[in-house]
Amino acid sequence: xxxxxxxxxxxxxxxxxxxxxxxxxxxxxxxxxxxxxxxxxxxxxxxxxxxxxxxxxxxxxxxxxxxxxxxxxxxxxxxxxxxxxxxxxxxxxxxxxxxxxxxxxxxxxxxxxxxxxxxxxxxxxxxxxxxxxxxxxxxxxxxxxxxxxxxxxxxxxxxxxxxxxxxxxxxxxxxxxxxxxxxxxxxxxxxxxxxxxxxxxxxxxxxxxxxxxxxxxxxxxxxxxxxxx
Amino acid sequence: xxxxxxxxxxxxxxxxxxxxxxxxxxxxxxxxxxxxxxxxxxxxxxxxxxxxxxxxxxxxxxxxxxxxxxxxxxxxxxxxxxxxxxxxxxxxxxxxxxxxxxxxxxxxxxxxxxxxxxxxxxxxxxxxxxxxxxxxxxxxxxxxxxxxxxxxxxxxxxxxxxxxxxxxxxxxxxxxxxxxxxxxxxxxxxxxxxxxxxxxxxxxxxxxxxxxxxxxxxxxxxxxxxxxxxxxxxxxxxxxxxxxx
Amino acid sequence: xxxxxxxxxxxxxxxxxxxxxxxxxxxxxxxxxxxxxxxxxxxxxxx
Numbered sequence: 001x002x003x004x005x006x007x008x009x010x011x012x013x014x015x016x017x018x019x020x021x022x023x024x025x026x027x028x029x030x031x032x033x034x035x036x037x038x039x040x041x042x043x044x045x046x047x048x049x050x051x052x053x054x055x056x057x058x059x060x061x062x063x064x065x066x067x068x069x070x071x072x073x074x075x076x077x078x079x080x081x082x083x084x085x086x087x088x089x090x091x092x093x094x095x096x097x098x099x100x101x102x103x104x105x106x107x108x109x110x111x112x113x114x115x116x117x118x119x120x121x122x123x124x125x126x127x128x129x130x131x132x133x134x135x136x137x138x139x140x141x142x143x144x145x146x147x148x149x150x151x152x153x154x155x156x157x158x159x160x161x162x163x164x165x166x167x168x169x170x171x172x173x174x175x176x177x178x179x180x181x182x183x184x185x186x187x188x189x190x191x192x193x194x195x196x197x198x199x200x201x202x203x204x205x206x207x208x209x210x211x212x213x214x215x216x217x218x219x220x221x222x223x224x225x226x227x228x229x
Numbered sequence: 230x231x232x233x234x235x236x237x238x239x240x241x242x243x244x245x246x247x248x249x250x251x252x253x254x255x256x257x258x259x260x261x262x263x264x265x266x267x268x269x270x271x272x273x274x275x276x277x278x279x280x281x282x283x284x285x286x287x288x289x290x291x292x293x294x295x296x297x298x299x300x301x302x303x304x305x306x307x308x309x310x311x312x313x314x315x316x317x318x319x320x321x322x323x324x325x326x327x328x329x330x331x332x333x334x335x336x337x338x339x340x341x342x343x344x345x346x347x348x349x350x351x352x353x354x355x356x357x358x359x360x361x362x363x364x365x366x367x368x369x370x371x372x373x374x375x376x377x378x379x380x381x382x383x384x385x386x387x388x389x390x391x392x393x394x395x396x397x398x399x400x401x402x403x404x405x406x407x408x409x410x411x412x413x414x415x416x417x418x419x420x421x422x423x424x425x426x427x428x429x430x431x432x433x434x435x436x437x438x439x440x441x442x443x444x445x446x447x448x449x450x451x452x453x454x455x456x457x458x459x460x461x462x463x464x465x466x467x468x469x470x471x472x473x474x
Numbered sequence: 475x476x477x478x479x480x481x482x483x484x485x486x487x488x489x490x491x492x493x494x495x496x497x498x499x500x501x502x503x504x505x506x507x508x509x510x511x512x513x514x515x516x517x518x519x520x521x
Contacts (some may be wrong), residue, residue, distance in 0.1 A: 155376065159369055164359050173356060173373060176348035177380050180387040187391065203390065211383055218379055222372040225292055236496070247489060251481070262477040266484040273488060312495055316488040323484035327477050429492060436499045443506035450513060 007099035014103025015110070018077055022111060028076055033115060036069030037122050044126060054127040059189035062123045063182055066116050066145065071171050073111045074153030077104060078161040087161070087227065097224035101154060105219065108150030116142040129193060137192035137201055144208035145185040151215035152177050158226045184208045232435050239428035246418075246425040254418045263327040264415075268422040270320030273313045274343065275423060276430045280310025281350065283434070285378035288371030297445065300367035303374060305437035307353050309430065314347045338388040345384050349377040363445060 022029050043061045047053055054061075081087045090100060120138060124131050131138065156174045160166040188204035250268040257264035283306035291299040321340055322332040334340055353373050360366035 152376070155372065159356075159372060163356075163369075169352075169356060169359065173352040176345050176352065177376060179345050180380070180383045183387045183391060207383075207387055207390065214379055214383065215376075218376055222292075222375060225368045225372055228368075243489065243492070247485060251485065262481050265481050269485060269488045312491065316491060319487050320484045323480045327480050429496075433492075433496060433499065436496070436503060440499060440503050440506060443503065443510060447506065447509060447513075 003096070007096045007102070010095050010099035011102035011106060014100060015106040018080070018104070018107035019110060021080055022077075022107075029073075029111065029114075032069050032072045032076070033118055035072065036065040036115060036119055039065045039068055040119070040122055040126055051128055055129060058123055058127040058129050059186045059193065061127070062119060062189060063145070063186050065119055065123075066112070066142075067149070067175070067178065067182060069115050069119070070112050070149045070153060071174065073115060074108050074150065074157040075161075075166070075170055077108055077111065077154075078157035082161045091227045097227055098220040100227065101158075101220045101223035104158070105147075105150045105154040105216065108154050109147045112146035112150050112153075113143060116146055131193070134192040134195070137196075137205070138189060140205060141185055141188040141192065141208065144205060144212055145181060148181045148208060148212040148215055149178060151212060151219050152181075155215075155219040155223060155226070158223060181208065181211050184211065232432065232439075235428065235435070236432045239425065239432045242425035242428050246422040249421055250418050254414050257415070260328050263324055266320050266324040268419050269426075270317055270324055271419060272422045272426040273320055274317035274339070276426050277310050277313035277317055277343075277346070279430065280306045280313060280434075281346070281374075281378060281381070282306075284310065284350075284353075284374045288374035291367050291371045295364075297363060297367060298442070300363075300370065301438050301441035301445070302434075303367075303370060304357060304441050305434045307350050307357075307370075307374065308437055309433050311347065311350045311354060313430075314343060314350065318343055318347065336392050338385065338392065341388045342381070342385045346381060349380065353377060363448070 040061060043057070043064075044054060047057060081090065117139075120131070120142065123129060152174060156170055156177070160170045160173065163169055184204045184207040188201055188208065191198070191201040191204060246268070250265050254265070256262050284303045287299045287303035287306060290296070291303065318340070321343070325334055325340075326332050353370060356373055357366055357370050360369055
């Protein structure tokens with residue numbers, strides 16, 4: 001019980017530290033958001049001026065933008081540590097590795113959530129999507145998607161951060177793993193936006209939640225092996 | 230020596246199973262000769278899944294026991310598995326064109342899952358190439374292999390639901406694809422091919438494992454050689470300074 | 475392409491690919507064994 005509380009305190013401290021450095025280094029987080037919004041704008045050019053076509057594709061485009069922005073976000077959160085050799089220091093502390101993972105994943109999920117929450121209105125404006133009553137299921141989908149992406153991203157960013165060619169390796173390793181997350185999130189979003197006529201929204205949200213739980217467990221269990229090298 | 234005998238047995242078995250599948254088994258009434266592709270396609274897919282199972286278990290074993298031999302086994306599984314995954318996709322495409330009219334069918338959950346499988350394990354092999362330190366490479370690879378292994382069922386379910394929630398199953402399970410107009414013969418031909426592929430698989434795993442062990446031994450020698458050379462230089466330098474001091 | 479063409483393409487690539495991989499493995503194994511043997515000989519000479 002005491003261990004759990006201690007681990008929780010460590011996780012929160014790490015997440016808080018990351019949040020502070022994110023807020024102080026606003027340019028980096030801001031440029032990631034700008035990049036994701038730019039991607040959404042370019043999708044508009046790629047798919048032409050047909051409003052209906054853009055509206056149909058909107059859920060997929062939203063989540064692709066979140067995934068691209070998310071890759072940059074999780075990489076940045078680990079780069080911070082690696083640049084100053086802080087990882088080695090972190091690994092020296094006599095604390096549970098799972099707490100370190102939880103802290104990094106929490107910070108990652110929070111950053112992803114902000115990114116997602118800001119991109120939804122961008123999509124709504126650019127592609128003329130009326131959100132209306134769908135905001136609640138949309139929010140749930142974004143929260144679950146953010147957690148899942150951060151759960152995988154924290155493990156893979158920890159893995160690639162001290163590697164050669166990490167800029168390529170992170171997306172290359174991570175994108176196939178988050179493919180089911182992308183699929184479920186897009187389906188949930190389009191179900192939410194269309195008022196869920198087929199009653200499938202709940203199933204997709206459950207799949208997202210299952211993905212989150214499984215990846216958090218695996219990530220927490222294996223993070224120690226990545227820290228020690 | 231034993232491995233060599235296994236190799237010859239496997240070769241004979243594959244030739245036999247191929248002749249059986251190509252010439253002896255009658256053509257399917259619905260699918261015609263294209264049905265024959267199913268034997269190598271399904272066998273490749275099964276072998277691919279088995280390989281990735283080996284990789285995941287060997288990786289897990291490495292994390293527990295820290296034995297580099299297990300890492301060599303994980304590498305062998307991943308490399309052989311990637312090859313058979315590519316073959317399964319190729320076979321599926323060659324079968325899909327005459328039967329479905331298209332090479333790629335997004336609605337087939339197994340095809341889409343297999344494509345992601347290929348991407349997952351190509352990434353695994355690339356990761357291994359980009360890490361030099363043996364212990365670090367083994368640990369990183371084991372983690373990636375484990376994450377990939379737990380991801381596969383999620384991918385599979387999500388892709389099944391993708392179609393399933395919109396429409397009933399159209400292209401279904403293996404029993405439907407084998408479309409029995411002469412069921413027993415077809416199943417026997419498939420099992421024969423599967424048995425032959427399993428022999429080949431075990432042979433290739435052993436060979437790849439042996440190669441990995443030898444390669445690492447050489448890497449190790451090179452590294453040790455460098456340390457040895459560096460020691461000579463240092464000893465030489467201090468030795469030269471001593472008389473002056 | 476006829477059905478037979480697709481069958482030949484499938485069997486040819488898959489069985490041919492396995493054969494090529496096995497041959498590549500055998501070749502690399504031979505080279506690796508050779509180099510290990512040569513190193514052992516060097517060590518024996520030096521020691």
